[in-house]
Amino acid sequence: MKGMKDRCLSCKFFRLLDAGSGVCRVEKMDVADYPVKQTDEQCSRWRDCGQQYFIRIGWIKAQKAEEAK
Known part of the structure; x- marks a missing residue:
């Protein structure tokens, strides 16, 4: 797709936690063990x-x- 890069933000396995980070769910495991x-x-x-x-x-x-408010 136009404008997308091969980064975590555009990865199928990535789940956002906040505006700057998230967890990688490429391997299924306990929620607490997903790498940030x-x-x-x-x-x-x-x-x-x-x-x-x-x-x-x-x-x-x-x-x-x-956040800016």
Whole structure:
């Protein structure tokens, strides 16, 4: 997709925790054991998440706008 990079933020296995980080769920394990990653990190197991990328970008923008208030 145009504008997407092979980064955690656009990966199928990534789940956001806050505006700057999230967890990598490439391997199924206990929720507490998922490794924390920054949104701009990259790994060899990256898979395109499609439209979810743009939803995440919108959520991050909304979080930052709320913090600025």
